[in-house]
Amino acid sequence: MSSARDRILGKIRSNLGRTTAPDAAAASSSRLAALGDETSPRPVWDDDDLSRFLRCFEAAAATWARVDTVADTGDAVATYLADKPAGNTVHLAPHPLLDDVSWPNTLTTARATHGREALVGVSVAELGVAETGSLVLFSGADTPTTLNFLPDYHIVLLRMDAVVPHFEDVWARMRERGGFPPRSFNFITGPSRTADVEQTLQLGAHGPRSLHLILVAARD
């Protein structure tokens, strides 16, 4: 008995009227013929990429603060949390960049390999995308995915020079890393939200209730 796989592929071939064996090279050249080698139409903006990024980021109900060096992140986090019922424990992704942060003694820090206990989570974004104001986080040894989704307060570090214009630039960066994409590749654009009750927008559906960006100006 043939497998469902073979039956499905067989039906596809017969219904496409295929007479020759499927050929990946032919498909690829036919894609080029159909689409050309130009990229998709995409958003454009007059000002610089960072301004566009921040504009979109803010429009998605996220907040941000700028620091000069990674070391200053600690104070920026403390300032952000000062008026919030977030306790004083901050769960940090095991990211080497966060080793350089000097934390004020008002905050207790804990390294987190997941987000299960975190009310406040701090992680590091690989990239920012100007076209949508999205942070890009790659899962990996130093970036637990669940730390992006379980905390109420998600704080993310991003280097100012890591903002790229479009999605295509993100794929290019990813390909440079070689191998497979990370298991989980998150574009995060603002805090969690829902409009499932009477189309009324409400933040903090299942994921973070707020998203705060620490934009790091200089490369140390």
Add this chain to the structure above:
Amino acid sequence: MESRAHLFKPQAREALQNTDLQQALTRVQEGFVGKRKVLVDQFPDFEGLRDRGQAIKDHTLAHLDVYLEQFEAKVREAGGHVHWAETQQEAQEIIVDICRQENARMVTKGKTMAGEEVQLNEALDAAGLETVETDLGEYIIQLAKEPPSHIIAPAIHKTRQQITELFNEHHHHGTLKEKLREVPDLVDEARGILRDKFLNADVGITGANCLVAETGSMFLVTNEGNGDLTHSLPRVHVAIAGIEKLVPNLDDASTILRLLARSATGQEMTAYTTMVTGPARAEDTDGPEAFHIVLIDNGRTRMLEGRFREMLRCIRCGACMNHCPVYSAIGGHAYGWVYPGPMGSVLTPMIVGLDKTRDLPNACTLNGRCQSVCPVRIPLPDLLRDLREEQHDQGLTPKTTRYGLNIWAWFARRPRLYGLAARVGIGLLGRLGRRRGRFRKLPLAGAWTAGRDFPAPQKTTFQAAWQQRKKEKSA
């Protein structure tokens, strides 16, 4: 769910009289339509983007076997498992088996229309698993034991009052003195209850908005973050997707992403757009140990042949239903199956069968607003007409329609007789209606005059009057 599409007419009638539903439906128009328009107007070349979306999907469908094999190989390389399901039953068996092998007790689910299509919840329930929908809208209708009424806003038919009552009943056994009435309180309560489920689930099941052959990846687009908690917390992640969700590479996925959120919710990007590739890697500190993807046929391969292939371009954004005046009047449940509105009126007959869905292709004014907003330019009115043609050819059209058409066509093909009969009939009708200018009732026009007067004709036909004028002029 079992199709109730054959009950379209009574369901539509009921919907029109349901004041709660009518109140809820006005919000579809106010929200999605307006927001989409703002973003589409802002985008430099949205029409070009739609062209490209169409071209990508057409190309992928024409080489679907190639890209599916590529996708399968890449998922395997990344350590994932690929399953193929030709039918609803096969899809159910595959997923129930995975859950059994994992000794799962609780399953969390992100919103999946493919899952709805193959009645996955029913199968999981029957297998004794605790199955929890985690998208807030899906959760609400799971409590209400109702199917979704919209493909991206499943509980759009529910009012806040109804949700208040549902939560009181299910979360507090109806004992709450001060019921939760405000949106933030309702959302917060659901958050608390579902958080516990996320943390304790053994298997997480999601849909997929887009599959990428180049990398064996899938995209998951949500606003709540429930999809991410569903796929990243349990030991096992199972995704379910129709075979048509594929695109060749990541650049093509960019186009789909640019189209999807704008067309669906009127966002440039949803809060969370996630690309998942295989299970967690050795060095990862969290994420699932196993990743399965179930590729569903369920009638899709049949659509590849011939004119309905165009329907397989659909990216499930819901723009067609948001812009459909009929959907706006009756909501999603009247359509009787998983997919409502224009896209559903094409898909449901293709999957469930034309004879069991006779009203769906006909309950449309062919106004074309759906086609004008479809991100991949599916000619929905043409496809609905094509289905009507198939109905006609298979003798599925109602007798009254066929007789009516035959009589009309008999005259329309005989201009002289037509002219004569028209002159006599119109002369009579014109004299009868001249004073009032309209009829409240007319024989054989009950369907028209139930809600409208019938405007009376003028004295004679245009043809007769024109010939008269010609005669007078030449005299």
Add this chain to the structure above:
Amino acid sequence: MTETTQSRGTVALFATCLVDLFRPSVGFASAQLLEQAGYTVDVPEAQTCCGQPAYNNGDHQHATTIAKQVITAFRGYDYIVVPSGSCGGTITSHYPDLLRDDPQWAEAARELAGRTWELTRFLVEVAQMELTGLQHSGVITYHDSCSGLREMGIRDQPRALLGAVEGLELREMADTDVCCGFGGTFCVKYPEISERLVSNKVDNIEATGADTVLAGDLGCLFNIAGRLKRLDKPVRAYHVAEVLAGTAGRDAAIGEGEN
């Protein structure tokens, strides 16, 4: 009626069955406008209906027969002008589709489609007509018929023509591009849904405070006027050609009696 010395060409008027049967004044208004613009107007006697009811109900056999009949009847004219976006769309979009695979008729269908114009678009884009000396006092609102809007690109043309009418104020209604619920046979196959859609339309019309609603398609107008009259609303309904030809004052509005 002004007789021009030299004709700019011969226009065959496809009156449409609705105009023929129910509102000849629209046919005469259209002919008058075309003649004013300098064209010779003929009304081929062999016309009945464009075949849309059959086509939209999946009866391609009858639709094809009628399409061929129309193609034959309208051979040789410089232009075919239709005071309806819906019937016009059937000729320009659907005949070529219907006869695509018929080697004898495919080319003829495309050729006819190329010569066929909706009335207001013809007046603006081909005739480049400048209306002068027209008066119509009152506030009107304009309903875009779906086929006209989406199959024939009619939106700005009627508004441009109406802009030349003195004393006329155009107030756009909400959702002017949303279907009125007529939909050909839809309105009798699904009368309750149709009634809801036309009620929404009537609400939007009323909200503008206009005394008159205009459109370019008699199907929509009959539907809208029928609902207006059932609800005893004072808003009058006319085909746009009647206002442009200056005959709206003379003929009773759609659904209104002779006083």
